[in-house]
Amino acid sequence: METEQLFQSDAYLRAFEATVTAVEDAGVVLDGTAFYPGGGGQPNDVGSLIVGDETYEVTKVRREGAAIMHELDRAGPSPGTTVAARLDWDRRYALMRTHTALHILCGVVWRDYGAKVTGGNMQPLSGRMDFEFESMSGELVREIEARVNEEVSGARAIRVDFLDRDAANRHPDLIRTKVNLLPEGIRAVRIVDIEGLDVQADGGTHVANTSEVGAVEVTGYKSKGKANKRIEIALPPE
Ligand SMILES: [Zn+2]
Numbered sequence: 001m002e003t004e005q006l007f008q009s010d011a012y013l014r015a016f017e018a019t020v021t022a023v024e025d026a027g028v029v030l031d032g033t034a035f036y037p038g039g040g041g042q043p044n045d046v047g048s049l050i051v052g053d054e055t056y057e058v059t060k061v062r063r064e065g066a067a068i069m070h071e072l073d074r075a076g077p078s079p080g081t082t083v084a085a086r087l088d089w090d091r092r093y094a095l096m097r098t099h100t101a102l103h104i105l106c107g108v109v110w111r112d113y114g115a116k117v118t119g120g121n122m123q124p125l126s127g128r129m130d131f132e133f134e135s136m137s138g139e140l141v142r143e144i145e146a147r148v149n150e151e152v153s154g155a156r157a158i159r160v161d162f163l164d165r166d167a168a169n170r171h172p173d174l175i176r177t178k179v180n181l182l183p184e185g186i187r188a189v190r191i192v193d194i195e196g197l198d199v200q201a202d203g204g205t206h207v208a209n210t211s212e213v214g215a216v217e218v219t220g221y222k223s224k225g226k227a228n229k230r231i232e233i234a235l236p237p238e
Contacts, residue, residue, distance in 0.1 A: 001021045001022045001029050001066070001067045002066040002067060003021075003029060003030055003031065003032060003033055003066070003067050003068040004031060004032035004033070005032075005033070005068070006032050006033060006034045007033070007034050007035070007036050007205050008160075008190060008203070009160070010034070011096060011160075011205035011206060011207070011208075012208075013034040014034065014086065014087045014089040014092070015034075015084070015085065015086045015087070016032070016033075016034050016084075016085050017082060017083070017084055017085070018030035018031055018032050018033060018082070018083055018085055019031045019080065019081070019082055019083075020076070020077050020078065020079050020080065020081045020082075020083060021067075021079060022067065022079060023076060023077075023078060023079060024069065025071075025075075026071060026072045026073070026074055026075050026076060027069045027070055027071045027072060027076065028049070028069075028070050028072065028076040028077065028083075029064075029067045029068065029069055029070070030068070030070065030083070030085070033061075033068050033070070033085070034085065034087060035047065035058060035061040035068065035070060035085070035087060036061065036092070036095075036204070036205055037061045037062050037063045037068045037069075038061065038062060038063075039063070039203050039204070040202055040203050040204045041099075041102070041120045041121045041122055041127075041204075042095055042099050042122060042204040042205070043095065043122070043123065044060060044061040044062060045058075045061055045087050045088065045091070045092050045095075046058050046059060046060070046061070046087075046088045046091065047085065047086050047087040047088045048085070048086050049070065049072065049076070049077070049083040049084070049085050049086075050083065050084040050085075050086070051077050051081055051082075051083050051084075054077075056072040056073060056074065056076055056077070057072065057073040058070045058071070058072060058085075059071050059072065059073055091124050092205070093207075093238070094124035094125050094235070094237075094238075095122065095124050095205070096205050096206055096207045096212075097125075097207055097212060097213045097214065097235055098122045098123070098124060098125055098126065098127050098233075098235055099122060099127075099204045099205065099206055100158060100194070100206045100207050100210065100212070100213050101127065101148070101152075101213045101216050101233060101235055102120055102122060102127045102129055102233070103192065103194055103198050103200060103202075103206070104148050104151045104152065104194065104197065104198065104210060104213065104216070105129055105144070105148055105216075105231065105233065106120075106129060106198055106200070107151070107194060107197040107198025108144060108147045108148050108151060108197070109129075109131055109144065109231075110198070111197070111198075112144075112147060113133070113144075115131040115132050115133050116131065116132045117129055117130065117131055117132075118130045118131065118132055118228055125234060125235045125236075125237065126219070126232070126233065126234045126235070127232070127233055128230055128231065128232045128233070129230070129231055129233075130224055130228055130229065130230045130231075131228070131229055131230075131231065132227050132228065133227065133228075133229040134226075134227055135229070136221050136223065136229040136231075138221075141218045141221045141231060142218070144218065144231065145216065145217065145218040148216045148218075148233075149215060149216055151194075151197055151210055152210050152211060152213045152214070152215065152216060153211065154210060155209055155210060155211040156194050156195050156196060156197055156209065156210045157195045157208065157209055158192065158193065158194050158195070158206050158207065158208055158209060158210065159192075159193045159195065160190065160191065160192055160193070160206070161190075161191045161193065162188040162189065162190055162191070163188065163189050163191050164187070164188065164189075165182070165186065165187050165188070165189055168189035168191065168201060171191075171199070173199040174189075174191070174199060174200070174201055182201065189201050190202060190203055192204070192206055194210060213235065214235055214236050214238070215235075215236060216233050216234075216235060217233065217234050217235075217236075218231060218232065218233055219232045219233060219234045220232040
């Protein structure tokens, strides 16, 4: 039972109506959803489903094949039921700002220092990214922080596009994100483009403009191996 992934084309959709298509334990599958199921370092959304005067808490969301399963705090509505769904928007919007901040960091480090990303993770308003750096210093991270914030105040637009897999494979800016390693079944590759700075194959939710990120603070850095250095960031609440 496939779920339409509404968050892929509209990251700002925070409330929607949907129909329950399947039930499993205390979870429901919807025909379409704005709840992000987690992936690419971005945690899943939480929120609520409302049916009449009943409110079910959505405690976890995950992929199950082509379906997206919403785990609830108790046995949920039965198949065919129409639900009003609402994301925990403060949390999701914080994750969007954080995810975009990490892509800005990634773009700056690649453009100015030629270092590739080796991994990353985030929580609302904080995140970390590992880079192929030989060495890292307090002076260097302060310089990186200043350059990241220049891109935030530069108010760059962020576009989401879907590219045919072969076109994505040939896209010069996507070579470092290893589109060729995506599962064979994926024909259309979702592209997140911070105009003029960073292009990545990415499934996450992002803000529409870098100015929404706010001032980024580098809160720490550490060595995770010879050519692997971690940079930690934090964002202010809105
Ligand atoms: Zn990403």
